Amino acid sequence: MTLTQILKTLVTIILVISFLLVTVSAYQQHRRISALAELSDATTAIVTRLSVEELAYVDNDGNLHMYTIDPAKLEGLSTRREFGGENFDFQVSVRYEAGGERVLGPFGSTPPEDRTRGSLAVSCVLYENAHFLPAKLSVMAWRA
Amino acid sequence: MAGLNNHGVADVLAMAFMFVLLVLAAVFMHSYSLRPLRAATNRQLELKSEHLYKTLELAWVRPGVSFFRAAAENLLLEQPIVPRPYLRSTMENVLEYLHPSGYAVAVSLSYENASWELSWPEGAGLGLGAEKQFARQGEVRLTMAGGENIAVPVTVRIFEIA
Missing domain, CATH: 3.30.1140 (Ribosomal protein S3 C-terminal domain)
Structure with missing residues (x-):
């Protein structure tokens, strides 16, 4: 075997190993990204359910006002949900402006430092003192 | 072809092709893996x-x-x-x-x-x-x-x- 042949074989082996490493790394990144996308979708689902159902204001005639938050419902809110067989905990707060920014909350357990967290803030309406005010509903969610 | 083999050019071309394939595969796999996150952000x-x-x-x-x-x-x-x-x-x-x-x-x-x-x-x-x-x-x-x-x-x- 000549020196040239040995070098060619070495380069080929290095290229094959590099290809395998790149494939494994891309697969691991794909799994990490998929996990992040699932967390993002879970956060989206939590926000949707809160704003159209669980925190939605119900008037004296029993009519449900979707996208309108009833602050009285924030305190008794359960802050754990299950999506796709996985449990997610979340923290919720509502911000609005009335002569300076005011914050209701946060409600729910404190987010752990060592877990990946997904957060989402959407605009909503807050029913406060018989007025419908523009506000922001913020949710931070993480895997339980 | 025999002449190319004698000079080792065919081997060099094969290795260069593998290298290009490696770079393209790396770029494709990494960019494709970001798609689910982009879609979730858009939602x-x-x-x-x-x-x-x-x-x-x-x-x-x-x-x-x-x-x-x-x-x-x-x-x-x-x-x-x-x-x-x-x-x-x-x-x-x-x-x-x-x-x-x-x-x-x-x-x-x-x-x-x-x-x-x-x-x-x-x-x-x-x-x-x-x-x-x-x-x-x-x-x-x-x-x-x-x-x-x-x-x-x-x-x-x-x-x-x-």
Whole structure:
């Protein structure tokens, strides 16, 4: 075997190993990204359910006002949900402006430092003192 | 071919091809893996657009008068309940407070040849040509003094600032 042949074989082996490493790394990144996308979708689902159902204001005639938050419902809110067989905990707060920014909350357990967290803030309406005010509903969610 | 093999050129070409294949595969696999996250982010922006529309439809600029109703009155009536300067100033403040970070917001109402438009930040335009935009369309219904019922088309658009 000549020196040239040995070098060619070495380069080929290095290229094959590099290809395998790149494939494994891309697969691991794909799994990490998929996990992040699932967390993002879970956060989206939590926000949707809160704003159209669980925190939605119900008037004296029993009519449900979707996208309108009833602050009285924030305190008794359960802050754990299950999506796709996985449990997610979340923290919720509502911000609005009335002569300076005011914050209701946060409600729910404190987010752990060592877990990946997904957060989402959407605009909503807050029913406060018989007025419908523009506000922001913020949710931070993480895997339980 | 035999001549190429004798000089080792075929082997070098094969290795160069493998190297190019390796680089292309790496770029493709890494860019493809980001697609689910981009899609999830876009779904969140769709949701923000829907929520912003519903907020402007339901929240009051004056007791009993929503932002959209006030804007529709400004478009159709000579003497609307909420004066134009007050409405624009208040809605600008609301859009500034509620807009998604890094994105501009445009609200537009039109009826026949007239239109009412507002965007934040000021001068951002309506974002019609923006590469990334999330629009929510609907209508506001107003009953005029003569009993005529008018539907005014409304568009709320969130778009990436260039």
